Amino acid sequence: MVRHKSKILCEFGDFQTPVTLALEATNVVNRLGVSPRSVLEPTCGRGAFLLAACQVFSQVNKFVGVDISTEHLSYLKERVAAEKYSAPIEIINGDFFNLNWSDIINTLAEPLLIIGNPPWVTSSELGLLKSSNLPQKSNFQGKSGYDALTGKSNFDISEWMLLKHLEWLKERTGIIAMLCKTSVARKILTHVWQYKQKVIRAQIYRIDTLKNFNASVDACFFVLLIGDGSLSNTCEIFEDLSAQKPSHVIGYQDNILVSNVIDYKRWSHLRETNSVYIWRSGLKHDCSNVMELEQEGDKFRNGYGNVFSLEQDWVYPLLKSSDVGNSRTSTCRKYVLVTQRYIGEDTTHLKLDAPKVWDYLQNYREYLSKRSSSIYRNRPEFSIFGVGKYTFAPWKVAISGFYKALNFVQVDPIDGQPVVFDDTVYFLSCRSKSEASFLAALLNSQPAKEFLESMIFWSDKRPITIELLKRLNLRALAQVLGKEEEYNGYALSNYYQKSSILPLSQHSRYETSPINSPQSPNSL
Template identity: 40%
Template sequence: MNKSKELGDFQTPKELAQLVIEILRKKDFIPDVIIEPTCGKGSILLEAEKYFKNSNILGIEIQRVYVDFLFPLIGQNTNIVNADFFNSIDFIKNFIDNNENLLFIGNPPWVTNSELSSINGANLPKKSNIDDLRGIEAITGKSNFDICESIIMQLISEFSDRQSVFAFLCKTAVARKIMQRLWKKDFKYKNAELYPVDSQKYFSAAVDSCFFILDCTEKKSVTTLKIFNSIEEQKFIIESGFINGIYITDVSKKDSLELYGKSIFTWHNGIKHDSAKILELKNDNGILKNGKGEIVDVENEFLFPLLKSSDIANNNFEIEREILVTQKYIGESTDYIKNKFPKTWSYLENNEPHFCKRKSVIYKNKPRFAIFSVGDYTFKPYKIAISGLYRNLNFVLIEPKNGKPVMLDDTCNYISFDDIESAKFVFTLLQSDVVKEYLSARISFDSKRPITTEILNSINLEKVAQLKDKANDFSSLFKIYISPSLFTESELKVV
């Protein structure tokens, strides 16, 4: 096993450690105790020791080789312990006194619980559904978290009631997620700051990262996170925050929250199957080939044109792939294929070992060759889609190809329609400036999957229609009663 991979090992270069300490030195805060829960080779710890000379320092590190490396370099006020952080909370409590100023600092592992599980890693916290996710959300990925996130949240939970500052290098998405969680819980703090870090420069890693500071030395009803341009220049640019229970990336755009509500159309993710090599087929001059390069001969009934996130983001509507769709709704038995469609059944059975290797729990106790995120909405002819992965707000209108509805992969978000008139009307609304402004205010584009169904489903299209002088068209087209609170008396139309 790759031990560094298991532990999310990204050692902090000295130059970056110096910037971290430089920012903290500018604060009106002198720590009595400094604690680094995963100190590694100690670059941050040694810089802290150099500039906070009177502080008692505790470094915790699970890898013995790093402890042995660091031990001869530390001063007399520094203690290094070879231990697992997740078993060290009581030790930390015994190391500190109640009235001391505490600084928790470091660069915890940049690895997720699912990544650790996939390599049978043991460096894991106890599992819990801390965000109170619905069962379906918890098993399809929303409950996946970084070990770094778990470490920081555990420290905040245990020590935020004291005179504490938490200062960590982490993924930007982790910092934002922590703040959103704290805001929802009406957490009291003095200040929170985020300084973007060039992870390619310092870690040779293609991920959005930052230096995140949460100051809990005073307990105030603050609901903002100050964003700076970079850890080097440290120039303030915007504030993210929580307004009336709604997260907004840029609080200066708070007026756009007038669109916040509930969409009358439900946004869905595309088909999830974890079987691209088997179910996604490339059309090579009329010959279908799977991801293994094998020629595939199956009945046409199960084949549908497929577009992926990159296609949606780049307006590429040239159908290069088809997908074999084994179910019309979640849980539908796939055994009916055996008698009616022998070629498809033979192909699936020949590749059954591949399906058995799928690790996601969504397939547990499900029919053979099951897929996910499929229902009546999947087979409607017209769709409006947007990629969940790309950093642009590019909605596209998709019409059937060769008489069949186009399928989308699971990194796409879409709504579907039975008729082209409805689809075109809603498409026009979604392309409007007010929708783009709302989404740009809500979306954290540094997230791994910035555009989510949760945010899309919060767009109040009735309000959009009203702002674009299309309220009457909206109500007549969709035969709904529009709330009087949205319109003036002269604009109301009851149907």
């Protein structure tokens, strides 16, 4: 989204809906043939949707608009007084997160239309503003462990609000019709289908946010029909508000949201159950000016422009998402300081094993200690994440999580050292060049791409995730491609060898055979 111009705009996600857009969207609801008896706009602002509903739905016997801004509500009251609508319109000044909504909902006859444009702002953005305009803290998404600690528990305020709307209609009939980010709509659909809530029809209509809000974000008009009847497990996607027929249908299959139901069903036998190969994410350090370096002769320059001599065994070639996405893997622009061999390792041994690195870290201790993420709390000093024996595998197959393409690349060592990635890259570790080449070919095959793409929503900020990648059964894929015997050779070797750790001092001694003895000292 474009930069917000004020703290108030940031804090309340306050993008007032153009009157023409509100009217066009409300007419979409009218075309569905449901006649609401009550209309509620829970974050009404200047009331664009409330007033549009007054024009479109003549049979409604009560309209209610609620907002936290007295300025917006003063404007709305003036509009209501000027138009002299026949149906009663109740305007309430209140904070969405502190109102007793049951008292309001209980006064509204059904079918109840809940319509509007909730705030387009996330919980983390509000946290940075030290805003109180937040729901009470709760783990409503059910995130746990590393996901919660690293930010996956961050959520859009509109997501929380839409879940509340579903609660309000749990024992009632009605329609939820909201402008929101398309990613939020998909999260709500997943929740609805996962918990078998009584949604009998779902629709997403794309909207032009640049035209209507001067914002660059993928957003939609999201409609849920709630009532008695057969539960829906699909959602119709329309290219715009005027479209009469859907362009395609997304759905819920095998407990996941899929973007192409037909392709998913065609390749569903490629679903993973368990695997010898484990997808990993790259290194997370949250201090690029200290940890990421540029080589100058036999020394390294950090992000502050200072040059240091460091032990080579602790500095590795670094490839970022843009490098992997563009297949620039034969050379590196930067290097990264790797302070641990595994998560939680005590770093004080560096004082003896790598005194130059230790002194360097001491120079920048203050910067590293100020890393804001809670994952570093109660951890050894100078800790990193996304590190393990897989980090030091000599060959890898990698993909960028950000780039809008399924492009798996083979990554060989650079100057005799294994390559390390940033945490926006996902990879499989390999013990030989031939193994990496084989796996890359499997992953770039048409069946693999069709299966994975059937579950990808390319408009997402990070469309490719570990959760997605691990759904693909490489053994089943090899069977489809007539490569099962070759796969079994590599997989058997990998299975027996993956418990051994390659010492840092042995990184240049690579085994190139696809199958090695379980007793090999170089095994991973």
